[in-house]
Amino acid sequence: xxxxxxKSWLTIIFSLHKSDTIRILWKEIVYIAxxxxxxxxxxxxxxxxxxxxxxxxxxxxxxxxxxxxxxVFRTNTxxxxxxxxxxxxxxxxxxxxxxxxxxxxxxxxxxxRKYFMDLVxxxxxxxxxxxxxxxxxxxxxxxxxxxxxxxxxxIAHELRKVLHDLQVTNxxxxxxxxxxxxxxxxxxxxxxxxxxxxxxxIPFSYSLFFKKFIFIYVxxxxxxxxxxxxxxxVLISTFVFYALVSMExxxxxxxxxxxxxxxxxxxxxxxxxxxxxxxQVLINP
Numbered sequence: 489x490x491x492x493x494x495k496s497w498l499t500i501i502f503s504l505h506k507s508d509t510i511r512i513l514w515k516e517i518v519y520i521a522x523x524x525x526x527x528x529x530x531x532x533x534x535x536x537x538x539x540x541x542x543x544x545x546x547x548x549x550x551x552x553x554x555x556x557x558x559x560v561f562r563t564n565t566x567x568x569x570x571x572x573x574x575x576x577x578x579x580x581x582x583x584x585x586x587x588x589x590x591x592x593x594x595x596x597x598x599x600x601r602k603y604f605m606d607l608v609x610x611x612x613x614x615x616x617x618x619x620x621x622x623x624x625x626x627x628x629x630x631x632x633x634x635x636x637x638x639x640x641x642x643i644a645h646e647l648r649k650v651l652h653d654l655q656v657t658n659x660x661x662x663x664x665x666x667x668x669x670x671x672x673x674x675x676x677x678x679x680x681x682x683x684x685x686x687x688x689x690i691p692f693s694y695s696l697f698f699k700k701f702i703f704i705y706v707x708x709x710x711x712x713x714x715x716x717x718x719x720x721x722v723l724i725s726t727f728v729f730y731a732l733v734s735m736e737x738x739x740x741x742x743x744x745x746x747x748x749x750x751x752x753x754x755x756x757x758x759x760x761x762x763x764x765x766x767x768q769v770l771i772n773p
Contacts, residue, residue: 509734517730520706524725528710532718544712551705558698559735562690566739569685570753573745576685577758580615580678584608584762587671588769594660605770606630607647612762615640615679616755619686619746644676682746690743702732 510517591604607630614624614633618640626633636642651672655665706729713721738751745753 509730509737512737513730513733516733517726520729521722521726523707524710525719525722527707528714528719528722531711531714548705548709548712555701555705555732558701559732562698562739563735565690566743570742570745570751573682573685573753576678576681577753577755580612580675581758581762581765583671583674583678584612585765585769587668587675588766590664590668590671592769594654594664596654596659601770603650604647605766607643607650608766608770609759609763611640611643611647611675612759614643615682616746616759618679619682619755620748638679640679641676644672644679648672686744686746695740698736702729702736706732 588605588608591608592601596604610624610626610630610633614626617624618638623634623639625631630643630646633639633642633646648669651660651665651668654660655662660668706725709725709728710721713724717724741749741751746755
């Protein structure tokens with residue numbers, strides 16, 4: 489995730505990074521400029537006084553309003569997914585801290601504390617890798633989790649089994665078991681919520697329609713504005729294409745907030761904070 493100062497306008501305006509849409513779209517921008525230039529040339533030379541084309545300005549104004557509504561819906565939907573993912577990981581941080589704090593109050597030895605810390609930390613890190621379609625390499629005895637389909641779920645189940653053994657041996661009472669189970673259940677719920685965001689993308693038909701709508705709108709734009717701006721309509725169409733498609737690309741980037749793009753959630757930093765908190769409470773109280 490990119491960290492920046494939102495008050496530094498000049499730095500933001502003149503900065504370029506790998507997720508900048510100019511870097512991503514420069515080929516498409518060139519193609520659109522060439523295509524609209526061809527259309528503009530044909531219109532100026534073969535249909536300079538067409539009465540039909542003179543009335544297209546109003547139509548394109550209405551279509552622009554429709555596209556603006558689609559853009560608002562598209563960006564809001566993508567940002568809602570990004571923000572929901574951040575709230576879920578905020579809950580994971582809180583539940584791991586509460587779980588570690590409760591575990592630290594138990595009458596357990598140093599080896600058991602270390603194992604509980606490894607379980608808590610491994611859950612968050614394996615969840616991060618699981619959302620990125622990877623698996624975490626863990627030492628014995630957690631190395632068995634690498635063969636499971638859902639590694640963070642395996643680790644959560646292992647943590648529940650260890651807690652159950654403490655209850656069976658009367659090392660924790662029923663109230664302690666219930667308190668620990670609440671936070672463990674919350675972690676599993678957070679796992680499911682992250683998988684829901686990851687496995688439920690924007691419907692393909694909607695994304696396809698929006699891309700086609702933008703392409704047709706931009707390519708045919710010189711038909712409406714060539715009478716007023718002549719060859720300047722090529723530049724106008726290219727800029728409109730850049731603005732509209734940039735919003736679509738940014739929406740596509742943030743609608744999957746668990747990846748490694750510049751605008752995705754800082755999951756590596758969040759997992760480090762979880763590890764620091766668990767180590768502070770369980771190992772170095």
